[in-house]
Amino acid sequence: xxxxxxNQMIRSMVSQMLANQQTVNKYSQEVTTGLKVQNPGDSRLSxxxxxxxxxESRISGHQDRIKxxxxxxxxxxxxxxxxxxxxxxxQELATQGANETLDPAHRALISDEVMALRDHIVSLANSTxxxxxxxxxxxxxxxxxxxxxxxxxxxxxxxxxxxYNTSLAAGQTRTVNVTDDTSxxxxxxxxxxxxxxxxxxxxxxxxxxxxxxxxASGTPDGTGSAYTFPAQYTTxxxxxxxxxxxxxxxxxxxxxxxxxxxxxxxxxxSSANDVLTQNMNSAKDVLGRLQDADITQSASDxxxxxSALQASLTVTxxxxxxxxxxxxI
Amino acid sequence: xSNNIAKILNNATRAMAAHQALIANTGNNIANVNTPGYAxxxxxxxxxxxxxxxxxxxxxxxxxVQSLTxxxxxxxxxxxxxxxxxQAGYQTENDFLQxxxxxxxxxxxxxxxxxxxxxxxxxxxxxxxxxSSIELRSNFVEKGNDLVSSIKSTYSSLADLQTEADNRVVGxxxxxxxxxxxxxxxxxxxxxxxTSGGLASDERDRxxxxxxxxxxxxxxxxxxxxxGSVNISLSNGFTLVNGTTSRDLGTTTTPSFDxxxxxxxxxxxxxxxxxxxxxxxxxxxxxxxxxLAAGSGSVAGxxxxxxTVGASxxxxxxxxxxxxxxxxxxxxxxxxxxxxxNQTYLGPDRDASTPATWEASSGDLNGNVPPxxxxxxxxxxxxxDSTGVSGLPEASDLTATGLDNFSSLLSLTSTDPRKxxxxxxxxxxxxxxxxxxxxxxxxxxxxxxxxxSNFTFSAGSFSLTTTFGSAYDEAxxxxxxxxxxxxxxxxxxxxxxxxxxxxxxQFSGVSLDEEFTDLIKEQKAFQASAxxxxxxxxxxxxxxxxx
Numbered sequence: 123x124x125x126x127x128x129n130q131m132i133r134s135m136v137s138q139m140l141a142n143q144q145t146v147n148k149y150s151q152e153v154t155t156g157l158k159v160q161n162p163g164d165s166r167l168s169x170x171x172x173x174x175x176x177x178e179s180r181i182s183g184h185q186d187r188i189k190x191x192x193x194x195x196x197x198x199x200x201x202x203x204x205x206x207x208x209x210x211x212x213q214e215l216a217t218q219g220a221n222e223t224l225d226p227a228h229r230a231l232i233s234d235e236v237m238a239l240r241d242h243i244v245s246l247a248n249s250t251x252x253x254x255x256x257x258x259x260x261x262x263x264x265x266x267x268x269x270x271x272x273x274x275x276x277x278x279x280x281x282x283x284x285x286y287n288t289s290l291a292a293g294q295t296r297t298v299n300v301t302d303d304t305s306x307x308x309x310x311x312x313x314x315x316x317x318x319x320x321x322x323x324x325x326x327x328x329x330x331x332x333x334x335x336x337x338a339s340g341t342p343d344g345t346g347s348a349y350t351f352p353a354q355y356t357t358x359x360x361x362x363x364x365x366x367x368x369x370x371x372x373x374x375x376x377x378x379x380x381x382x383x384x385x386x387x388x389x390x391x392s393s394a395n396d397v398l399t400q401n402m403n404s405a406k407d408v409l410g411r412l413q414d415a416d417i418t419q420s421a422s423d424x425x426x427x428x429s430a431l432q433a434s435l436t437v438t439x440x441x442x443x444x445x446x447x448x449x450x451i
Numbered sequence: 452x453s454n455n456i457a458k459i460l461n462n463a464t465r466a467m468a469a470h471q472a473l474i475a476n477t478g479n480n481i482a483n484v485n486t487p488g489y490a491x492x493x494x495x496x497x498x499x500x501x502x503x504x505x506x507x508x509x510x511x512x513x514x515x516v517q518s519l520t521x522x523x524x525x526x527x528x529x530x531x532x533x534x535x536x537x538q539a540g541y542q543t544e545n546d547f548l549q550x551x552x553x554x555x556x557x558x559x560x561x562x563x564x565x566x567x568x569x570x571x572x573x574x575x576x577x578x579x580x581x582x583s584s585i586e587l588r589s590n591f592v593e594k595g596n597d598l599v600s601s602i603k604s605t606y607s608s609l610a611d612l613q614t615e616a617d618n619r620v621v622g623x624x625x626x627x628x629x630x631x632x633x634x635x636x637x638x639x640x641x642x643x644x645x646t647s648g649g650l651a652s653d654e655r656d657r658x659x660x661x662x663x664x665x666x667x668x669x670x671x672x673x674x675x676x677x678x679g680s681v682n683i684s685l686s687n688g689f690t691l692v693n694g695t696t697s698r699d700l701g702t703t704t705t706p707s708f709d710x711x712x713x714x715x716x717x718x719x720x721x722x723x724x725x726x727x728x729x730x731x732x733x734x735x736x737x738x739x740x741x742x743l744a745a746g747s748g749s750v751a752g753x754x755x756x757x758x759t760v761g762a763s764x765x766x767x768x769x770x771x772x773x774x775x776x777x778x779x780x781x782x783x784x785x786x787x788x789x790x791x792x793n794q795t796y797l798g799p800d801r802d803a804s805t806p807a808t809w810e811a812s813s814g815d816l817n818g819n820v821p822p823x824x825x826x827x828x829x830x831x832x833x834x835x836d837s838t839g840v841s842g843l844p845e846a847s848d849l850t851a852t853g854l855d856n857f858s859s860l861l862s863l864t865s866t867d868p869r870k871x872x873x874x875x876x877x878x879x880x881x882x883x884x885x886x887x888x889x890x891x892x893x894x895x896x897x898x899x900x901x902x903x904s905n906f907t908f909s910a911g912s913f914s915l916t917t918t919f920g921s922a923y924d925e926a927x928x929x930x931x932x933x934x935x936x937x938x939x940x941x942x943x944x945x946x947x948x949x950x951x952x953x954x955x956x957q958f959s960g961v962s963l964d965e966e967f968t969d970l971i972k973e974q975k976a977f978q979a980s981a982x983x984x985x986x987x988x989x990x991x992x993x994x995x996x997x998x
Contacts, residue, residue: 124957125957125958125960125962125965126957126962127491127956127957127959127960127961127962128484128485128960128961128962128963129484129485129956129960129961130952130953130956130957130960133949133952133953133956134949134953137949155558157557157558159557160556160557160558161549161552161553161555161556161557161931161934162552162555162557162927162928162930162931162934163548163549163552163930163931163932163933163934163935163937163938164557164931164935165931165935166931166932166935168557168927168928168931168932169924169925169927169928169931170924170928171557171927172555172557172565172923172924172927172928173920173921173924175557175559175565175566176565176566176568176569176920176923176924179566179569179570179573180569180572180573180902180920183569183570183572183573183576183577184576186577187576187577187580190577190580190581191580194580194581252581252584254581254583254584254890258890259888259890260874260877260888260889260890260891260892261888261889261890262583262888262889262890263583263889263890289877289886289888290877290878290879290886291877291886291888291890291891292888294877294888294891296579296580296582296890296891296892296893297579297896298576298579298580298892298896299576299579299896299899299900302903303903305896308580309890413557446963446964446967447963447964447967447968447971448963448964448967451967451971
């Protein structure tokens with residue numbers, strides 16, 4: 123015959139009650155946090171969970187960065203496309219100016235618009251994004267193009283000669299990581315995009331307003347004297363004609379390739395973003411399976427555990443109230 | 452014809468006396484229903500053997516109390532002690548590991564070392580997009596600070612836990628001493644009473660209770676002697692209690708057998724559990740730490756998480772123990788930040804013609820190059836860059852400081868956003884003066900790229916070659932498995948203790964129903980005996996009135 127002693131009964135009731143309370147606590151935490159694994163000890167796969175959580179936050183960092191880089195490149199794309207428009211307009215003006223029916227005074231009038239286009243391109247090249255010069259290479263604190271002077275004429279827009287910052291840093295580019303294993307160049311030194319355009323426009327503007335630019339080809343050195351009319355009218359016409367090719371070259375070898383390079387990088391960013399989104403989804407999926415609580419399951423487990431606790435409390439109370447031999451004496 | 456009236460009266464008196472004893476015992480059982488360690492007692496009755504009457508038959512001489520028995524089963528008691536030790540040990544271990552694992556939480560709501568590392572590298576990557584942005588530089592400094600503070604707080608929590616475990620070992624050992632000395636006193640009382648033929652039930656109850664308490668602290672073996680006393684010894688044969696003498700264990704951070712005890716995680720020293728054969732002036736300590744760590748009970752549980760030190764250990768990270776293992780992992784990350792990450796931060800050597808000196812090729816917005824411990828630094832009064840290549844932070848520089856841990860001393864070199872060296876020299880190269888362009892993010896990108904690089908993380912006996920992220924994941928996995936194992940062990944041992952206690956209670960515990968049933972039975976018998984006196988007295992009256 124099994125004896126049941128007082129202590130044995132109470133001990134077993136209490137331990138059952140505590141066990142049930144623990145279960146209720148566990149499931150209620152699952153339901154409130156939505157996580158079945160909250161601490162490393164809750165799962166044998168906690169190392170994997172930690173790895174995926176890290177991956178998740180790394181990917182979200184990449185995605186945020188891609189947005190910033192997209193903004194930066196889209197801005198550059200806008201700038202370069204405005205340069206392209208300006209160059210197209212300049213070619214029209216050059217063709218117009220080269221027409222020998224115009225006398226030097228008329229040509230000088232066209233020069234005003236050409237120099238305005240030059241200034242526009244210079245201001246585009248010196249444009250800032252979030253307060254920093256984007257075409258200055260790594261030297262983003264100083265304007266990439268600064269004005270020098272020509273010896274002739276001494277004043278006016280034609281006297282201004284714009285040259286690119288000569289520091290080494292101005293020629294360097296910046297690459298940034300956009301995924302774990304892809305990095306992308308986010309800037310282009312302005313000299314490779316704007317130098318030829320600005321120089322061609324300067325040559326054109328000066329020619330139209332009656333000044334030769336030395337040397338006759340290549341980078342202007344700041345000298346150049348006024349044409350003498352009518353003797354040098356033909357030279358002026360030839361100089362104007364020469365700039366048509368220069369403008370064309372600048373557009374085709376510098377501006378358009380830069381535009382397509384930016385477009386290419388934007389496309390890479392968007393495909394990188396697609397891959398990241400996919401990776402993010404699969405990381406979320408794995409985490410969902412490993413760490414997230416199945417709320418329906420947890421909620422029903424909680425209800426079950428609560429009933430069990432309720433039952434053990436009821437049984438405990440009943441047993442405590444149960445009459446013994448003592449009550450009949 | 453013999454005088455049976457006298458016999459009637461005598462038997463009734465004896466029976467009343469015997470039943471009084473029974474009722475008193477039942478009363479005592481009821482009174483002690485909730486007394487821990489109380490084993491119910493049974494009064495054994497026997498028929499009284501008297502002198503033989505002349506004549507052919509002998510009417511009995513009534514009843515007397517023969518003895519008192521404590522209802523105990525030595526085997527059941529031992530299994531309670533043993534499973535109590537296991538349970539207490541695993542419970543202690545689990546309690547500590549639960550607190551350790553919360554430092555490596557997976558909920559994503561707390562600033563763990565892992566999340567801080569990821570944010571730090573993210574911030575470096577972001578800064579490389581726009582290196583002259585003060586906002587992004589501030590963000591990088593903030594994330595660096597978060598990383599430093601998460602490492603410091605994780606490490607100091609681990610160190611605190613180790614100190615707490617160590618303090619509790621000292622407390623537990625003093626409790627053990629108090630228990631063994633009480634057992635020795637009870638041994639004396641038991642042997643004194645039992646050699647004179649009695650049964651020292653109360654003393655045995657109290658001793659069993661003390662043995663159970665002792666079992667929850669340490670594992671031991673006991674041997675009961677013929678005089679009723681028990682001798683207690685540890686698994687290596689060291690005697691704790693011998694008859695009426697007990698030996699007090701000591702705890703000391705300066706044992707005679709180990710002159711160079713390494714520091715603990717928190718910088719103090721771990722206590723050894725010893726027995727001092729000598730005097731306090733000239734101690735001859737016997738090391739019992741590892742013996743107790745190998746056993747069961749709360750002391751073993753504490754020693755398993757706190758760790759025990761080997762004779763040749765010089766660093767706190769060489770001790771075994773779960774807390775030390777986790778602290779080693781954190782420290783290993785710290786050391787890589789101080790060496791490899793700082794080295795990358797300095798950039799390549801500008802002047803390779805002087806290999807003994809490292810000329811940093813990275814610079815900040817103010818145009819300055821960073822110091823040797825350029826990004827991550829540690830608080831130390833002496834020379835930090837004292838060995839190897841001058842200007843380069845190396846593992847040997849850390850060793851040369853003589854510091855044991857760097858995690859608690861970690862800091863950022865500068866919290867000024869302008870002083871973050873994001874750029875690398877863009878001059879034509881040495882000997883031209885270095886030029887640092889504000890928009891150059893190549894140096895900070897090199898830091899960001901370290902996220903995918905492998906390093907050998909090592910501290911103490913821990914060594915692992917992997918990336919920063921994976922090193923943290925391994926730590927999470929380690930503590931997770933340790934805690935899950937401790938949890939399972941605790942549940943199993945808890946069940947075993949429950950079962951053992953149930954079985955003992957089943958056998959030795961007081962059942963009120965049973966006692967009350969006995970009480971009624973005994974009371975009836977007492978009443979009947981009293982009635983017999985009345986009957987005897989009536990018989991005498993009849994005889995007297997007949998005269």
